Amino acid sequence: MNSLHFTAESSSNGVLERDFTVGDVPGVLWSPVSGAAGPAPLILMAHGGGNHRKHPAMSGRARLLVAGCGFHVAVIDAPGHGDRPRTAHDEAEVAALFAARAAGEPEGPIVVRYNDHLAQLAVPEYRALLDALQDLPEIGTGGLVGFWGINMGTAIGIPFVADEPRVSAAVFGQHWPDVLAEKAKQITIPIEFDLQWDDEHITREEGLALFDAFASQEKSLHVNSGRHKELPRFEADSAVRFFARHFARPTTQPA
Amino acid sequence: MNSLHFTAESSSNGVLERDFTVGDVPGVLWSPVSGAAGPAPLILMAHGGGNHRKHPAMSGRARLLVAGCGFHVAVIDAPGHGDRPRTAHDEAEVAALFAARAAGEPEGPIVVRYNDHLAQLAVPEYRALLDALQDLPEIGTGGLVGFWGINMGTAIGIPFVADEPRVSAAVFGQHWPDVLAEKAKQITIPIEFDLQWDDEHITREEGLALFDAFASQEKSLHVNSGRHKELPRFEADSAVRFFARHFARPTTQPA
Numbered sequence: 001m002n003s004l005h006f007t008a009e010s011s012s013n014g015v016l017e018r019d020f021t022v023g024d025v026p027g028v029l030w031s032p033v034s035g036a037a038g039p040a041p042l043i044l045m046a047h048g049g050g051n052h053r054k055h056p057a058m059s060g061r062a063r064l065l066v067a068g069c070g071f072h073v074a075v076i077d078a079p080g081h082g083d084r085p086r087t088a089h090d091e092a093e094v095a096a097l098f099a100a101r102a103a104g105e106p107e108g109p110i111v112v113r114y115n116d117h118l119a120q121l122a123v124p125e126y127r128a129l130l131d132a133l134q135d136l137p138e139i140g141t142g143g144l145v146g147f148w149g150i151n152m153g154t155a156i157g158i159p160f161v162a163d164e165p166r167v168s169a170a171v172f173g174q175h176w177p178d179v180l181a182e183k184a185k186q187i188t189i190p191i192e193f194d195l196q197w198d199d200e201h202i203t204r205e206e207g208l209a210l211f212d213a214f215a216s217q218e219k220s221l222h223v224n225s226g227r228h229k230e231l232p233r234f235e236a237d238s239a240v241r242f243f244a245r246h247f248a249r250p251t252t253q254p255a
Numbered sequence: 256m257n258s259l260h261f262t263a264e265s266s267s268n269g270v271l272e273r274d275f276t277v278g279d280v281p282g283v284l285w286s287p288v289s290g291a292a293g294p295a296p297l298i299l300m301a302h303g304g305g306n307h308r309k310h311p312a313m314s315g316r317a318r319l320l321v322a323g324c325g326f327h328v329a330v331i332d333a334p335g336h337g338d339r340p341r342t343a344h345d346e347a348e349v350a351a352l353f354a355a356r357a358a359g360e361p362e363g364p365i366v367v368r369y370n371d372h373l374a375q376l377a378v379p380e381y382r383a384l385l386d387a388l389q390d391l392p393e394i395g396t397g398g399l400v401g402f403w404g405i406n407m408g409t410a411i412g413i414p415f416v417a418d419e420p421r422v423s424a425a426v427f428g429q430h431w432p433d434v435l436a437e438k439a440k441q442i443t444i445p446i447e448f449d450l451q452w453d454d455e456h457i458t459r460e461e462g463l464a465l466f467d468a469f470a471s472q473e474k475s476l477h478v479n480s481g482r483h484k485e486l487p488r489f490e491a492d493s494a495v496r497f498f499a500r501h502f503a504r505p506t507t508q509p510a
Contacts, residue, residue, distance in 0.1 A: 234500065
């Protein structure tokens, strides 16, 4: 079992940022500088395709969760992403995606199969990450755990959460139902799910089918007008409130 | 043109509540006790079928908007509702609805036609209400105006907003698209729309069709698991944030 090795540390505006590795995988853990009174909830995040652990979408969401709610937030680079090596298979799939895009052909079939491949590698990495984080005294095994990943983060998150009883609330969205719908049927925890109404890659029927698949008694779907990359920033605020609601910590962030 | 006549006044927890009549129609206006520096936004609400202007759903939403955002909020009894007389036609339609319910037959056809009838009466009343409210010095004609109505409130609100250029943001939801979809196609202002995923009266396809009909460039759909009457209370908080976001006033309410 891999433990977590911190490699760098900084802080600003009340948020402590610690780089780490767990095995060969680089990650980052954001925490309140002041430390919580008891075990604080932990939100695991997964970044989108082509991005990395410190993409502004990740650090921005982390700041909302840490500064607003006092939570811990952790994310690791996905296989083939960020500071991790790309295999020949990664290179071939990325080339196939760019070729489809240039030719105006559907990206879905390539993204679905490549994300499935990456998820099979990433799920055990997330399990090891959670094990290692729960070994830290400031997190421990007693706190609540959430998961937040959109796009490729959903492709990784759904199979991870389906088999991970420690996660008790999750935010997903913007993915095709192929591969994932069967896993989503095993998920019963509260879910918030984002979908773009004018997504040029994922049809409405595909997006709704994945939302519908979750077995969760409590699930919310947030649809917004706009294309695939136009998910409104207020949905990040909404996701933070979703976690705050379920993990019973008021957020201090503005509306 | 009818002016507004105040008939009673009380206040609690910073919220001033004033009963009024406009013509023969009774209503209530909630405002900040302390008064705003400039013209504050006004939210017009419409209540659901079988309810009235002071139903807890109305006063609860008003409290969030007034105490949280400093807005004015007004609602009137719909025709045949609250303190207003019921006509023989009202009695017959209510009896038809109860009979359908008792027989386990679909309520939709009756509710759609009766709400359409009520909306034709209520739309000019809302227009007169807005005229009269804008004659008040503390509201005036310079402020922003929103509309918030679910169920029957949507049946009234969509035709009202479609022809009312003074309204610049609206929250609707939970209605059949019959009658309303054509009017919704004329609406271009930002919309938040609520839909219940397991509604026993309104199918998913019907709910999505009405959301889809709005011509608004910016529109959001909030779907939640649960039956018709199980709209989560956090959607009221979300609607308040929607108005606060568009009318540029921070809300102080908790998440």
